[in-house]
Amino acid sequence: MYPRQFDYVAPGSLDEAFGALGDTSKVMAGGMSLIPLMKMRLFSPGTVVDIGRIGGLDTIDDHGDHISIGALVRHAETASSGAVPTALATAASLTGDVQVRNRGTTCGALAHADVAADQPAGALACGAVMVAQSASGTREIPASEFFVDALTSALHHDEILTSVKIPKAGDGEGSAYDKLGRRGGRSDYAVAGAAAWVKKSNGSIEAARVALTGVGTKPQLADGVAEALVGTDGSDGAVEAAADRALEGVTVLEDLYGSEEYKSHLAKVYVTRAVKQALANI
Numbered sequence: 001m002y003p004r005q006f007d008y009v010a011p012g013s014l015d016e017a018f019g020a021l022g023d024t025s026k027v028m029a030g031g032m033s034l035i036p037l038m039k040m041r042l043f044s045p046g047t048v049v050d051i052g053r054i055g056g057l058d059t060i061d062d063h064g065d066h067i068s069i070g071a072l073v074r075h076a077e078t079a080s081s082g083a084v085p086t087a088l089a090t091a092a093s094l095t096g097d098v099q100v101r102n103r104g105t106t107c108g109a110l111a112h113a114d115v116a117a118d119q120p121a122g123a124l125a126c127g128a129v130m131v132a133q134s135a136s137g138t139r140e141i142p143a144s145e146f147f148v149d150a151l152t153s154a155l156h157h158d159e160i161l162t163s164v165k166i167p168k169a170g171d172g173e174g175s176a177y178d179k180l181g182r183r184g185g186r187s188d189y190a191v192a193g194a195a196a197w198v199k200k201s202n203g204s205i206e207a208a209r210v211a212l213t214g215v216g217t218k219p220q221l222a223d224g225v226a227e228a229l230v231g232t233d234g235s236d237g238a239v240e241a242a243a244d245r246a247l248e249g250v251t252v253l254e255d256l257y258g259s260e261e262y263k264s265h266l267a268k269v270y271v272t273r274a275v276k277q278a279l280a281n282i
């Protein structure tokens with residue numbers, strides 16, 4: 001199907017882009033989700049604001065205690081940079097196929113806020129902070145407040161997610177991501193997936209963040225799991241017991257790829273795997 005008619009602008013600067021944004025506009029980065037949804041007429045923007053020609057948004061920068069991933073950094077670069085914590089890098093490496101990873105952007109995957117996307121879970125577990133810019137200034141939004149509902153983020157219509165900040169992994173910290181992809185493989189949207197970040201000191205878990213995707217109405221933190229992990233030694237038994245709390249506060253959604261019962265089961269399986277792998281990655 002063809003999309004409805006729309007205007008297209010390709011600004012050369014952020015200021016020009018802000019000037020083109022309005023109530024019926026959509027930002028386009030890689031177009032890997034926007035274009036299919038426009039063709040299905042699920043999105044019918046009046047204006048597409050293509051940010052692909054704006055300079056300075058395509059780098060991963062080291063800021064000492066954190067890195068920042070610019071709005072035009074592709075999944076493939078996030079996956080391979082070596083500077084990105086494992087949970088997010090792995091999520092990027094498992095996003096779609098080679099073509100999608102070479103076109104789609106990490107910030108686009110976050111802004112798109114698909115219920116079954118990979119990188120939102122990685123960003124949540126890594127404690128990411130979204131940097132949203134508009135003509136009126138800059139807002140920093142913690143990942144835990146960014147994913148609002150299915151395909152709905154905390155971004156306003158006039159804002160561009162110009163970068164995402166990720167704390168650098170410190171001593172005693174490890175992270176991981178794993179999922180079951182829809183067609184049985186791993187490079188496809190998640191039937192269910194989980195990302196985990198853990199910090200261990202003196203033999204016990206001092207802090208943890210665990211996030212789910214594909215299971216509920218949005219990618220979200222599983223705070224109960226993190227709470228149950230803290231203070232334990234991170235043994236298999238402790239991790240498995242903590243994973244029993246994976247669905248606290250989660251409304252499990254049945255879809256074409258799994259019943260509520262199956263997804264609930266998978267959530268615990270992938271939380272267990274992600275936490276064990278994060279501990280192994282310290």
Ligand SMILES: Cc1cc2nc3c(=O)[nH]c(=O)nc-3n(C[C@H](O)[C@H](O)[C@H](O)COP(=O)(O)OP(=O)(O)OC[C@H]3O[C@@H](n4cnc5c(N)ncnc54)[C@H](O)[C@@H]3O)c2cc1C
Pocket residue numbers: 026027028029030031032033034035036071094095096097100103104105106107108109111112116117118119155159160161162187188189190
């Ligand atoms: C065949 C195929 C397989 C895929 N498989 C997977 C998969 O396995 N896992 C997965 O997670 N995803 C998958 N995707 C989606 C893919 O990862 C997209 O690249 C990603 O969701 C969006 O990134 P993009 O840069 O292409 O964004 P676009 O398609 O350009 O935009 C997507 C949405 O985000 C908004 N947006 C984009 N960038 C910004 C920004 N900087 N600021 C504000 N708003 C912005 C747009 O307005 C739009 O609403 C797949 C896509 C395809 C086509």
